[in-house]
Amino acid sequence: MxxxxxxxxxxxxxxxxxxxxxxxxxxxxxxxxxxxxxxxxxxxxxxxxxxxxxxxxxxxxxxxxxxxxxxxxxxxxxxxxxxxxxxxxxxxxxxxxxxxxxxxxxxxxxxxxxxxxxxxxxxxxxxxxxxxxxxxxxxxxxxxxxxxxxxxxxxxxxxxxxxxxLLRFQERLIDENRFLSNELLHTRDAEIIGANGGMKHVLELVRQVAPLNNTVLLLGETGTGKEVIANSIHFASPRKDGPFIKVNCGAIPENLIDSELFGHEKGAFTGAAGEKRGRFERANGGTIFLDEIGELPLQVQVRLLRVIQNREIERVGGTRSIPVDIRIIAATHRNLETMISEGKFREDLWFRLNVFPLFIPPLRQRVEDIPSLTHYFLKRKSRELGLGKLPAIAPGALSRLADYDWPGNVRELENLVERELIRNQGGRILFDTLVPKKLSTSTPTEQSIGNLVTTNLDEVISNHINMILHMTEGKVHGPHGAAVLLGIKSSTLRAKMDKLGIRYGRRK
Ligand SMILES: Nc1ncnc2c1ncn2[C@@H]1O[C@H](COP(=O)(O)OP(=O)(O)OP(=O)(O)O)[C@@H](O)[C@H]1O
Ligand SMILES: [Mg+2]
Known part of the structure; x- marks a missing residue:
């Protein structure tokens, strides 16, 4: 007993x-x-x-x-x-x-x-x-x-x-904190230069579309300001007090993308120690910005389509559906129609995204914005670099900028201004390192080649020949000429150059 x-x-x-x-x-x-x-x-x-x-x-x-x-x-x-x-x-x-x-x-x-x-x-x-x-x-x-x-x-x-x-809340807070500190690096009060110039039409469309809830697809070359526009749509919308969550679809490793977007339950896979909310869940009540949407792997495109259709997500390793109230803004510098024809982008997803496409023109097509952008970046970068006095711009420098082709668009201008500020501390800003447009179109730099969104074979060949000619300083035949480097006869190269309209002459 x-x-x-x-x-x-x-x-x-x-x-x-x-x-x-x-x-x-x-x-x-x-x-x-x-x-x-x-x-x-x-x-x-x-x-x-x-x-x-x-x-x-x-x-x-x-x-x-x-x-x-x-x-x-x-x-x-x-x-x-x-x-x-x-x-x-x-x-x-x-x-x-x-x-x-x-x-x-x-x-x-x-x-x-x-x-x-x-x-x-x-x-x-x-x-x-x-x-x-x-x-x-x-x-x-x-x-x-x-x-x-x-x-x-x-x-x-x-x-x-x-x-x-308590442990769960603690984990969530740590996760949230890490996420927010990361996010703060991206968000800033985005001032849009060119509102009365080259960006006028774009901003008119922003004003029309911002109050609504529809999906927006931002198109434009790299560095044109797609993220800036996504920001301004969110902050001009009724969701402005909700979160603005950015996803760079091209920057997340493929094996993590599902858990990053949709979250996971505790123990969903090795290493998933705690539960995690995905970016869609975090964007609840606000806007999710799917940047570089063209980089999304096909199988994730299927799941994204489902989220857009049903407005609910399922965490990795989870069984319940979680409703999400989100507005979607997507962006790409790629040609999605071409990607569809190549089987790299789902047509049904494109239909869903392409409800309101908004094209942001490249900087070379809005040359009138260059002076105000330059002044804006001079001010901002001087402040960021802690330079006391705002440097003066040398006469003729701005016209040099207008003459340039800007393959990297506004971001390239921003970077150039920063470089010039560092280079000419205290002195006048010259912008004398720029290669003017006519030369630059025929001598693409490595960066511009990376940025080119061309799929036209003649254009690709023409760019390549131009690059080689740049290396040989215009020399076509002879031991160090372009024909030898390209592995073809100089007569063949000349015929191609004639056909493609590539000019002859020495280049520096
Ligand atoms: N109209 C503008 N006014 C002020 N700053 C701008 C403007 N457009 C772009 N910028 C600045 O230029 C840089 C590039 O812009 P943003 O990141 O929005 O370009 P993007 O189109 O998203 O580029 P990518 O395709 O490379 O991601 C940013 O630092 C942004 O602040
Ligand atoms: Mg961007």
Whole structure:
């Protein structure tokens, strides 16, 4: 005969022996196995979010520990738990659905099962479940003993749940913090230069489209200001107080892109220690900016299409759908129609994105904006670089800028201004390193080649020949001439140059 008071005292001192519930349950296990038949003892939580029973801690005799897992909880059982009315411990049997499901955790063919419902006030928190090998191991005396410890077990489970929630919130805060500090590097109060010049038409369209909720597709060469425009659409929209979340589709490694976009549940894959909200979830109530949409792998395009259609996401390793209220702005410098014809971009996704295409003209087509952009960047960069006095621009320097081709567009101008400021500290800004347009079109730099969005074969050949001619300073034949480098006869090269309209002459 076991002394009830003694059992209560010992059990309570064990279950509260550590703030880490796994450790505490191990002590409980050590204690219990001296008193009654025991294979495994585990604490199960009723998880509202998952609508499932979930093992929160367990301690087994023999085996080191069972993996923590979600107990398969059919809808019928979950509904039963909502009106569960047992307050006393009882011996589970084959007719009891709860006992059948819980006991699966022990993976025994013949077993005995003692279930202690754990209540706090009027809430059923979960169960303490005790399983032994073989049938008929538990008696009414055991049931009676557990009457005394139901209450401390419930307190322990409540503490463990609170601790788990706390850890989750902490993880979420750390994650959020890391994300926001990253994000702050990108966002800035974007002033748009050229609003009354070359960007006038674009900004008119922005004004029209911003108040609506439709998807916008921003098109334009690299560095033209697609991100600036995406920003201004968001901040001119009713979602302006919500988040503006940017995704650079080309910069996320392919194996992480799903979890980055849609998030993952705890343990969804190796390394997924905690749950993580994806960028779509974070953008809830605001705008998601899908930059470089043309770089998205095809299988992710399928999932994106589903999000656009259904406005809900599923986390990696998750089973529930999470509704998201988002506006989508996508951008690319690529020609998506060409990509569709090459089978690299899904046509159905393009239809969804192309509701309101907005083309941002390259800088060479809005030369009138160059002086104001230059002044704007001079001011901003001087401030950022901590230069005291604003330098003067040398006469003729601005016309040099107007003469240049700007393959890198506004970003190239921004970088050039910064370089010039550093180079001419205190002096006048000359912009004398620029190669004027006529030469630059025929001597593409490495960068401009990278930026070219051309797929026209003649254009590609012409660019290549021009680059080689630039290297040979215009020399076509002879030992160091372009024909030798290209591996063709000089007569063939001349014929090609004539056909493609490439000019002859020495180049520097
Ligand atoms: N109209 C503008 N007024 C002021 N700054 C601008 C303007 N357009 C672009 N910029 C600046 O030029 C740089 C490039 O712009 P942005 O990043 O928006 O270009 P992008 O089209 O997204 O380029 P990419 O295709 O390379 O991503 C940024 O630093 C941005 O602040
Ligand atoms: Mg961009």
């Amino acid at each position: 076991i002394d009830k008071n003694e059992f209560y005292r010992e059990f309570s001192s064990k279950i509260f022996s550590s703030p880490i519930i796994d450790t505490a349950l191990k002590s409980v296990n050590e204690h219990l196995k001296k008193i009654l038949p025991l294979e495994v003892v585990f604490l199960v939580r009723r998880d509202e979010a998952l609508e499932s029973l979930r093992v929160i801690a367990n301690a087994a005799v023999g085996t080191t520990a069972y993996p923590k897992e979600i107990i398969p909880t059919p809808q019928s059982l979950w509904l039963k738990l909502l009106t569960f009315d047992r307050h006393s411990p009882y011996i589970g049997d084959k007719d009891d659905e709860l006992s059948c499901q819980l006991s699966k955790f022990a993976r025994l063919s013949a077993f005995s099962h003692l279930i202690v419902p754990l209540w706090r006030d009027k809430n059923l928190l979960g169960f303490l479940s005790i399983i032994a090998k073989g049938n008929g191991q538990y008696s009414m005396e055991h049931v009676d003993l557990f009457h005394t410890v139901a209450s401390p077990s419930a307190v322990a489970l409540a503490n463990a749940i609170a601790h788990e929630n």
